[in-house]
Amino acid sequence: MSISVQGWRQPRLLLLMLPAGIVLTAFLLVPLVQLAIAGAQGPDGAAAYLSILTNPRHLSVTIATLALAITVTATALAVATVAGLFLARHSFAGRSVLIAMLTFPLAFPGVVVGFLVIMLGGRQGLVATISKALTGDKLVFAYSAAGLFIGYLYFSIPRVILTVMAAAETLDPALAEAARSLGARPLRVLRDVVLPALAPGLIASGAICFATAMGAFGTAFALATDIDVLAMTIYTEFTLQANIAGAAALSLVLGLITWVSLFAARSLGGRASAAGGG
Numbered sequence: 217m218s219i220s221v222q223g224w225r226q227p228r229l230l231l232l233m234l235p236a237g238i239v240l241t242a243f244l245l246v247p248l249v250q251l252a253i254a255g256a257q258g259p260d261g262a263a264a265y266l267s268i269l270t271n272p273r274h275l276s277v278t279i280a281t282l283a284l285a286i287t288v289t290a291t292a293l294a295v296a297t298v299a300g301l302f303l304a305r306h307s308f309a310g311r312s313v314l315i316a317m318l319t320f321p322l323a324f325p326g327v328v329v330g331f332l333v334i335m336l337g338g339r340q341g342l343v344a345t346i347s348k349a350l351t352g353d354k355l356v357f358a359y360s361a362a363g364l365f366i367g368y369l370y371f372s373i374p375r376v377i378l379t380v381m382a383a384a385e386t387l388d389p390a391l392a393e394a395a396r397s398l399g400a401r402p403l404r405v406l407r408d409v410v411l412p413a414l415a416p417g418l419i420a421s422g423a424i425c426f427a428t429a430m431g432a433f434g435t436a437f438a439l440a441t442d443i444d445v446l447a448m449t450i451y452t453e454f455t456l457q458a459n460i461a462g463a464a465a466l467s468l469v470l471g472l473i474t475w476v477s478l479f480a481a482r483s484l485g486g487r488a489s490a491a492g493g494g
Contacts, residue, residue: 251464258461265465274449274466280361281446282473285429288365292372292425293418299373300380301410315381319374326371326434333367333439334358361443367435372425376418383417384410423481427474446470 256262268274303315321329337343337358347355357363387410395405411418433447440448446466454463 248468251468255461255465255468258459258465260461264461265469267462267465268469277444277446277449280443281430284361284364284368284445285426288368288372288429289422289425291365292369292376293422295369296373296376296421297380297414297418300377301384303377304381304384315377318377321371322374324371326367326432326436327438328434329367329370330435330438332370333363333435337363337366359439363439364436364443364445367439368429368432371435372428375424376421379417379421380414383414387413419481419484423478426477430474430477431470 255264258264260267263270268278299318303311303318324332335341337356339354339356339358341356341358344354344356347353357366391409391413392405395409396402400408431447433451436445436448437451447470450463450466450470453459453466
């Protein structure tokens with residue numbers, strides 16, 4: 217009887233997995249294979265995949281994109297951790313409204329975020345108007361690395377805040393109280409008790425922030441006039457240069473970078489959770 221039940225379960229599981237397998241094959245594996253083939257069909261052949269290191273422009277764009285993504289991720293983690301811990305530990309009038317406003321940017325697409333940055337730091341933006349009135353010169357930053365940084369930070373912070381709040385609400389307050397009763401100062405409690413407990417969530421949300429900042433296109437398309445990032449380079453190679461092979465190769469390299477970051481975060485998050493007893 218047990219053999220027949222076991223024999224029935226396996227075909228049933230395969231049948232249940234069939235729709236997911238079809239979608240995965242049709243919309244991920246097949247396009248990826250086509251992309252890989254296209255990337256190797258240019259004049260440089262498979263060497264096109266190394267252009268991110270051998271082509272000076274591609275290398276500088278990659279370094280700029282990595283620097284921007286790392287800076288955005290670090291800043292988002294720092295700001296959102298403080299805000300998330302505060303919101304998780306304190307109740308006050310208007311708290312729900314504040315949380316809703318802080319997470320509101322998640323509803324905006326990248327182009328809208330870029331437009332908001334232009335309204336803030338563009339040539340006719342709020343900062344330019346105020347600086348013109350005060351100093352006689354317009355302060356414009358929307359179309360530079362600073363504008364991209366603010367735009368990416370705008371939709372990165374809400375993700376981390378939600379993660380930190382969810383993790384902080386599961387944190388046992390008795391652990392922090394025990395550390396304080398033993399004479400630990402607030403910073404040491406934060407370093408030795410709170411942050412290790414939040415580490416898996418921080419690593420996961422940080423990886424998502426990094427991957428998003430590496431590949432975000434809408435905001436970059438709206439703002440990137442004085443700075444180039446990988447997503448914009450892929451777009452210009454494909455549309456303006458008609459370099460399909462180069463665009464395909466850069467796309468796969470960009471995808472590999474983000475995949476490695478997510479894989480590493482998953483591994484580190486699992487180790488942090490095990491070390492913390494989770």
